[in-house]
Amino acid sequence: MSLTLLYALTGTALFLLGLRATLLHAGLLARVVALNVSGAGVFLILVAIAYREAGQPVDPIPQALVLTGLVVAVSATALALALHRRLIKEQAHE
Amino acid sequence: MAELLALLLICAGLGFYLAGAIGLLRFPDLYTRLHALTKADNLGLGLLVAGVALLHGSMLLALKLLLVWLLVLAGSAASAHLIAQHALRRSREP
Amino acid sequence: MSGLFTWLPDLLLAAMLVGLGWATVSSTDLRRSVALFIAFGLLLSIAWARLRAPDLALAEAALGAGLSGALLLAALRDEPPAGAVPEGLPRWLRTLVDLLAASLALALAWVLWETLSEPAPARLGEAALSALERSGVSNPVTAVLLNYRAYDTLLELVVVLTAVLGVVTLGRERPGYRRAGPVLYSLVRWLVPLLILAAGYLLWIGAQAPGGAFQAGATLAAASVMLRLSGIDSAGLPNGLAGRLVLRVTLSAGVGLFLLVGLGVMGTGRGFLHYPPAWSGGLILLIETAATLAIAAALALAFRGGRPAGWEADDPDHSPRERRP
Numbered sequence: 400m401s402l403t404l405l406y407a408l409t410g411t412a413l414f415l416l417g418l419r420a421t422l423l424h425a426g427l428l429a430r431v432v433a434l435n436v437s438g439a440g441v442f443l444i445l446v447a448i449a450y451r452e453a454g455q456p457v458d459p460i461p462q463a464l465v466l467t468g469l470v471v472a473v474s475a476t477a478l479a480l481a482l483h484r485r486l487i488k489e490q491a492h493e
Numbered sequence: 494m495a496e497l498l499a500l501l502l503i504c505a506g507l508g509f510y511l512a513g514a515i516g517l518l519r520f521p522d523l524y525t526r527l528h529a530l531t532k533a534d535n536l537g538l539g540l541l542v543a544g545v546a547l548l549h550g551s552m553l554l555a556l557k558l559l560l561v562w563l564l565v566l567a568g569s570a571a572s573a574h575l576i577a578q579h580a581l582r583r584s585r586e587p
Numbered sequence: 588m589s590g591l592f593t594w595l596p597d598l599l600l601a602a603m604l605v606g607l608g609w610a611t612v613s614s615t616d617l618r619r620s621v622a623l624f625i626a627f628g629l630l631l632s633i634a635w636a637r638l639r640a641p642d643l644a645l646a647e648a649a650l651g652a653g654l655s656g657a658l659l660l661a662a663l664r665d666e667p668p669a670g671a672v673p674e675g676l677p678r679w680l681r682t683l684v685d686l687l688a689a690s691l692a693l694a695l696a697w698v699l700w701e702t703l704s705e706p707a708p709a710r711l712g713e714a715a716l717s718a719l720e721r722s723g724v725s726n727p728v729t730a731v732l733l734n735y736r737a738y739d740t741l742l743e744l745v746v747v748l749t750a751v752l753g754v755v756t757l758g759r760e761r762p763g764y765r766r767a768g769p770v771l772y773s774l775v776r777w778l779v780p781l782l783i784l785a786a787g788y789l790l791w792i793g794a795q796a797p798g799g800a801f802q803a804g805a806t807l808a809a810a811s812v813m814l815r816l817s818g819i820d821s822a823g824l825p826n827g828l829a830g831r832l833v834l835r836v837t838l839s840a841g842v843g844l845f846l847l848v849g850l851g852v853m854g855t856g857r858g859f860l861h862y863p864p865a866w867s868g869g870l871i872l873l874i875e876t877a878a879t880l881a882i883a884a885a886l887a888l889a890f891r892g893g894r895p896a897g898w899e900a901d902d903p904d905h906s907p908r909e910r911r912p
Contacts, residue, residue: 402597404703406638409601411695413608419688420612423681428662432624433612435655439631440608442643444699449712450638457639458712459727463736466646466728467743470801470882473650473658474750477889480662481754484892487667488758564781571774578768 403447410443427483431476438472495547502544509537523580531573535566600637604630617666621659628652641797642728645789649805654886657812661761661890723867724794732799733871737860741849744841744878751838751885754893761892767817775817782810790879794868800875804882811887822887826897834884841881845874 417437421430442465449461516529542562546555607630611623628651635644676684715731722730732740767775786806793799815822825833848870849860857863862870888895 401703402638404699405597405601406634407699407703408696409604411692411699412605415688415692415695416605416608416612418691419684422684423676424612426617426666428617428659428666429612429620432620432659435624435651436608436612436627439627439651443604443631443634446635446638446640446643448703449640453639456712456716456727458710459715459731460712460736462640462643463728463731465640465643466732466801467739469643469646469650470743471746473655473886474747474889476655477658477886478750478753480658480665481757481889481893483662484665484761485757487665491667567774567778571770574770 403450406447406450407444410440410445410447413437413440413443415440427479427486431479431483435472435476438468442468495550499544499548502540502547506537506540506542506544509533509540513537524577527573527577531569535562535569538562538565597637600630600634604634618663621656621663624659625652625656628656642726642799642802645797645802646805649802649809653809654805654812654890657809657890661892664761721864721867723862723864723869723871726793726795726797726799728797729793729799729871733874734862734867737845737849737874740878741842741845741860744845744881747882747885748838748842751888754889755898756894758893760895763820764816764818771817775813779810779813779823782806782813786810786879786883790875791872793875794872800878801882803875804879805886807879807883808886808890811883812890815887815890820891821895822891824884824887824891824895826895828897831898834888837880837884838888839881840877841885844877848874 414437417433417435417440420433421437424430424433445461445465445468449458451457510533513529513533516533517526520526520529539562542558546558549555604627607623607627611620611627614620614623628647632644632647632652635641635647715735716727718735719725719727719730722734724730724734786803789798789806790800790803791798793803811822811824824830848862852861852863852870853859855863
């Protein structure tokens, strides 16, 4: 069992915990948080694959993918929260 | 020799962190918990930083770590103050 | 026995990550969920450092834990006063989802076990690392982001711009915060310039060491969040009529400059975004600078929550929200 496998399995667990919570929770904010946790799991799998033992240079490509993913996740969270705010405002006017 | 001293410093730092964590869990109210968190954790961080700087031996790294410690000190002091002030405003008497 | 000792830190870290993730998603109190999520982000940052991904550790601490946490905490204010608790899904559906999730977990774990136990085939990473001298930078992650896969980064900046456009069109910004007391004020007073300095350093050093445009942009956005939390509603963004133009130019400059560079090098007979090797370093720095400012402005606007009060235009909102004086 290598370090890669350990963190990849951890990432899998987080991915599914988050996915399950996204499906089962009621409020939108809780789901956004769960989705972010799920995303973190995916990132863990990618970075675990990129890992090399000390001495060899690390594989930069999955790391760049995850960096892009991180920024996209924050942007998507921001948009989701703005939608949530607008939704609440619309519902309050009914 | 330096490594032994560094090990002692790091262990002492961890001891303070443990104390802070126990305080967080066991103290009765918000103000005492804040007290445990800021005081114990910051001192623990200082000892950890000293140990790591000694272990590495580079002056530049030691200065950077010192800067990190000072920033954490300022940040946690300000946040502890704000949290306590907020709680006081909500008239949760100490 | 020594085998277990070398594994212990990683086992602990992995267990803490799963435990904290579980606590985050299963907490019933929303505020506690968000606070746990921020802690989770910081722990994840340590995991990135452990997995030899320092660029990611910087970005996670700034974006994943910091900015995401700040956005979520600000959004907590939007929640309607606790009315009727929405009922969850029926019992059998929950069990079904649990079963599906568990089986998917086992399937993925088995796939990972099988594929990761085999020796790795020739990886793309080796090709990326061997071409590093010609890429114009010496940080491999920056080389991948802004040279080999520059097209992906361009599209990522478009995603950021689209998200901020969505945020701005969906409503007015949130009400501001009260003016800071002496403690917060004195902290912000020297912290914001320090953050700006750190952002500039991260941007510059990204070519050789961990750092780069995204980390620098997130640090600047953090400075903006601090300004807003201390009562300065503009959060460092430019105000007024001219300011609005400056803000819009800054937001589009990330994508705009990238496109200009990409199309510009086509003028010299090369393909889209094929930098001339002698100019790679300079062009990458130029693009990164514009990207930093664009990301910082976008995240700052996202934290404000919507269209700033000065952007009058036609307001589709039914109720004009009074800003607190």
